[in-house]
Amino acid sequence: MKIKSFEFNLRELAGSMGDFGTLFPLAIGYIAVCGLNPAGLLVMMGLANIATGLVYRLPMPIEPMKLLAIAAIAQHWSPSMVYASGFAMGIIWLLFSFTGIIGWIAKITPGSVIWGIQIALGVLLAFEALRMISFCWSLGIFCVLIVLILRKNRYAPASVVLMILGLAIMFLKGQFQHIDPPGLTFPSLSGFSLREIWQTMVLAGFAQIPLTAANAVIATSSLIKAYWPERKVSEKCLALNMGIMNTIMPFLGGMPLCHGAGGLAGQYYFGARTGGTNIIEGLIEISLGLFLAGSISALFAAFPTAVIGAMMFLVGIELTKFARNIRWNLDLIPLATTLIVSLAANMAYGFIAGLLAHYLPRLVFRNKGLSV
Numbered sequence: 001m002k003i004k005s006f007e008f009n010l011r012e013l014a015g016s017m018g019d020f021g022t023l024f025p026l027a028i029g030y031i032a033v034c035g036l037n038p039a040g041l042l043v044m045m046g047l048a049n050i051a052t053g054l055v056y057r058l059p060m061p062i063e064p065m066k067l068l069a070i071a072a073i074a075q076h077w078s079p080s081m082v083y084a085s086g087f088a089m090g091i092i093w094l095l096f097s098f099t100g101i102i103g104w105i106a107k108i109t110p111g112s113v114i115w116g117i118q119i120a121l122g123v124l125l126a127f128e129a130l131r132m133i134s135f136c137w138s139l140g141i142f143c144v145l146i147v148l149i150l151r152k153n154r155y156a157p158a159s160v161v162l163m164i165l166g167l168a169i170m171f172l173k174g175q176f177q178h179i180d181p182p183g184l185t186f187p188s189l190s191g192f193s194l195r196e197i198w199q200t201m202v203l204a205g206f207a208q209i210p211l212t213a214a215n216a217v218i219a220t221s222s223l224i225k226a227y228w229p230e231r232k233v234s235e236k237c238l239a240l241n242m243g244i245m246n247t248i249m250p251f252l253g254g255m256p257l258c259h260g261a262g263g264l265a266g267q268y269y270f271g272a273r274t275g276g277t278n279i280i281e282g283l284i285e286i287s288l289g290l291f292l293a294g295s296i297s298a299l300f301a302a303f304p305t306a307v308i309g310a311m312m313f314l315v316g317i318e319l320t321k322f323a324r325n326i327r328w329n330l331d332l333i334p335l336a337t338t339l340i341v342s343l344a345a346n347m348a349y350g351f352i353a354g355l356l357a358h359y360l361p362r363l364v365f366r367n368k369g370l371s372v
Contacts, residue, residue: 005057006276014157015272016281019061019263021129021312024300026064029073030255031297036079038296040187040253042289046282048245048257053278055241058224058231060278061263062245065089065256067211067346071204079253084192085200086256090246092209097240106218106235112331113354116338117219117347121262122319124343125312132309139169143310151270159270159311166307175302178295185293187252207348214351216242216258223261227268266315334358 023045030036045062052060068085071077077085096102133140143162150158170176217238224233238259245257267277288296337357342350 004274006279007274008276008280010157010160011154011271012274012276013280014159014270015059015267015277016284017159017163018266018268018270018272018311018315019063021266021308021315022063022066022260022263024303024308026066026069026073028297028300030064030069030082033073034077034079034082036082036255037188037253037293039185039289039293040190041255042285042293042296043187044249044252044254045257046285046289048249048254049278049282049285052241053275053282056233057275058228058233059264059267059272059274061220061260061267062257062278063260063263065208065212065258067208067348068204068256075203077200079190080192081196081200082255083190083250083253084196085205086246086250086254087192088197088201088205089208089212089256090243093239094243094247097236097243100236102213102217102235102239105213106221109218109355110334110358112335113338113351113358114219114222115331116335116354117214117342117351118223118261119320119335120339120342120347120350121215121219122316123339124316125262125319126316129309129313129316132305133313136304136306139304140306140310143307144313147310147314157271162307162311166304169304170302178298178302180295182291183294184290186290190251190253192250210348210351211346212242212258214347215262216260219261220259220264223264262315262319265319266311269315269318270311
């Protein structure tokens with residue numbers, strides 16, 4: 001049976017909304033705290049989604065680099081600092097792709113560490129989702145039930161129903177009164193200095209590299225193989241894609257972007273199966289950026305968090321299912337190390353700790369002339 005490259009239907013629309021939970025809060029922070037131009041942020045993200053969908057013909061999540069975003073928002077970076085950090089990361093991922101470094105990292109990363117990263121991400125998403133649902137438990141539980149009942153419904157996909165529900169709640173609360181009428185706004189040219197490139201790398205960029213390698217490249221490539229074994233996407237391709245995106249988009253107001261296993265799991269869970277998902281999501285983001293740039297921060301902030309939390313919670317549970325691949329005699333210690341350190345610190349440290357837990361015992365046994 002031939003696998004379709006593009007479909008444009010309710011299922012793909014539903015899948016395109018599957019990773020909105022990671023986009024909304026970070027986009028709000030970038031716009032409201034750091035002062036990024038909403039038009040540039042959303043239009044560039046939309047173009048990246050469309051290009052990626054056309055190239056890979058698969059759902060391919062495009063989302064903010066989380067560690068950079070959190071640092072930028074917490075430390076109130078200027079827009080030029082955000083753009084500088086994105087450009088720096090683009091250069092790094094181009095180098096990692098062209099030199100083969102990312103391929104070497106992927107080659108030495110055992111499955112147990114990849115599963116540990118995926119499970120840690122699922123747990124983190126589930127905990128964050130519970131925090132979001134806690135603002136209105138009744139609505140959150142109701143939305144979870146909607147997902148469980150309608151997730152595979154062809155005519156009323158769960159995420160589409162939940163988006164409509166969220167907008168209806170906003171309407172009933174009168175929150176659309178605070179939204180400005182649509183008006184055309186274009187991205188503007190932006191720039192940064194060499195000093196800001198180094199400054200942002202020291203503040204968060206260097207710490208972002210292992211996190212991106214683990215989650216956005218290696219774990220995402222692994223998840224693509226699990227979902228579409230006939231269409232493998234190499235780690236080198238993902239790194240190259242991130243490099244190209246991030247070296248171009250900062251000059252038109254784009255934020256640092258990456259791929260992500262959580263975003264892919266969210267897209268797939270809610271129905272994404274083809275590159276049509278990315279094209280649909282890209283068109284939505286471009287439309288929001290061009291016509292609602294002045295209101296997008298207020299629009300995102302007013303959307304009921306319990307609705308997004310319900311979606312994120314079930315995506316988090318979806319990611320933990322990879323624990324079933326564990327070989328209990330060999331994989332448990334590195335997987336558990338990756339998981340525990342990721343939850344206690346962050347996934348970058350968890351990734352490094354998992355590699356050490358995998359290779360150190362083998363090195364010790366080898367030096368003693370034993371096999372493991």
